[in-house]
Amino acid sequence: SQKIEQNSEALNIQEGKTATLTCNYTNYSPAYLQWYRQDPGRGPVFLLLIRENEKEKRKERLKVTFDTTLKQSLFHITASQPADSATYLCALPTEASGSARQLTFGSGTQLTVLP
Amino acid sequence: ETGVTQSPTHLIKTRGQQVTLRCSSQSGHNTVSWYQQALGQGPQFIFQYYREEENGRGNFPPRFSGLQFPNYSSELNVNALELDDSALYLCASSRTSGGENIQYFGAGTRLSVL
Numbered sequence: 001s002q003k004i005e006q007n008s009e010a011l012n013i014q015e016g017k018t019a020t021l022t023c024n025y026t027n028y029s030p031a032y033l034q035w036y037r038q039d040p041g042r043g044p045v046f047l048l049l050i051r052e053n054e055k056e057k058r059k060e061r062l063k064v065t066f067d068t069t070l071k072q073s074l075f076h077i078t079a080s081q082p083a084d085s086a087t088y089l090c091a092l093p094t095e096a097s098g099s100a101r102q103l104t105f106g107s108g109t110q111l112t113v114l115p
Numbered sequence: 116e117t118g119v120t121q122s123p124t125h126l127i128k129t130r131g132q133q134v135t136l137r138c139s140s141q142s143g144h145n146t147v148s149w150y151q152q153a154l155g156q157g158p159q160f161i162f163q164y165y166r167e168e169e170n171g172r173g174n175f176p177p178r179f180s181g182l183q184f185p186n187y188s189s190e191l192n193v194n195a196l197e198l199d200d201s202a203l204y205l206c207a208s209s210r211t212s213g214g215e216n217i218q219y220f221g222a223g224t225r226l227s228v229l
Binding site: 004032034036041042043044045046049089091093101102103104105106107108 | 117119148155156157158159160163171173205207215216217218219220221222223
């Protein structure tokens, strides 16, 4: 069966360090992968999309890699700040019943950046 | 902040009751998707509406139903509420059905079923 797994534990890191979050998937061949940020009591906010033919994507302090052989995406936050503390979700397109493509989300990794 | 608004923000119902949740999509978006998010889990796709028709559905029973209106706003209806329906319900709009499907989420409705 299809599965998406993210770092199972919460991740605590020191301010200024690089946070690395992992998203592993099985039995998918996604054309792209997305990352979202979710703060408590809020809906997820889209951060980055990386396509299957892209190895790496950057946006400011964020970097995403996508290894379709390993079936893994890594999400990096460099020079982390306490304001980066949130839950980060990865999402892949999968088939829904009907003509739509649905997004299937991982369970998320809760990141805490300590001052 | 996205332009997606949901109402109400919180709701308490009892088992067996029915509930309607509402969503206004972001300007320029014609597709609305609904998700259920249990505590500590990622959002789970319920269904999607495009041009006022349901065009995709996740693994949810028929007592979960919806509507989309000509202005692209949407409703989620849940009949015969069960305790396990307690969750955060998220609405997301996107520019169109298909494509790279970037979702713009509202803040959600927290539903508690007692």
